[in-house]
Amino acid sequence: MTNMDEEMIALRWNNHLTTLSQLLYSLREEESLIDATLACDGKLFPAHKFVLSMCSEYFKEMFTTNPCKHPIVYxxxxxxxxxxxxxxxxxxxxVHIPQESLSGLLKTAEGLQIRGLGLFAREAAADAPVVPSERSVVTGALEPSVMMSPERKRPYEVDHSESSLVNFSDGELDDTALHTPxxxxxxxxxxxxxxxxxxPRVSEDMMMPSATFLL
Incomplete structure (x- = not known):
């Protein structure tokens, strides 16, 4: 009997996704196999790099371009x-959250590029009034303020928050603007x-260690 004639048997794990989800949450609760720590607002949150990377392109790029055994992300x-x-x-x-906490949570989720919350963040942004400085505050809070590694960031960066593009209509253009000598x-x-x-020159004391990221 050839391999093509052999009967194949399928072994199925019932509730596989549910079981994996429960096991992942148990690992977090027990702080088992922890290899990353998030620090914010005076608190530490142990986590797993592979979970953060799967759920966030932001963390995936960070951990891929800056490999470290146990990074601490401030x-x-x-x-x-x-x-x-x-x-x-x-x-x-x-997750269950109060209604008043939804706006701030979605802004943070959008900055961290959390999978599954992008649609909610875009819908909330479309319904909210346009505030020019709002987006710069959110994204600026998540960008590193110091160099993470010599190849990735410069110690000083130009601030483009005040620059903008202006669209002129045909009625706003005149011959004076077009034919200025x-x-x-x-x-x-x-x-x-x-x-x-x-x-100013940056000394080595001002650099963050490779195992720590300040966001």
Missing amino acids: MKDVRSEDMEALLDFMYRGV KKSKSDESTETPAPIPEL
């Missing part, structure tokens, strides 16, 4: 209640260029 401007709720959502797939060479030669500011 997250400023993130409430401990929101972090606890997001971890429950990632480990169990469901150019400056002559004599005028350009008399202008003094602005001095280039010198950035």
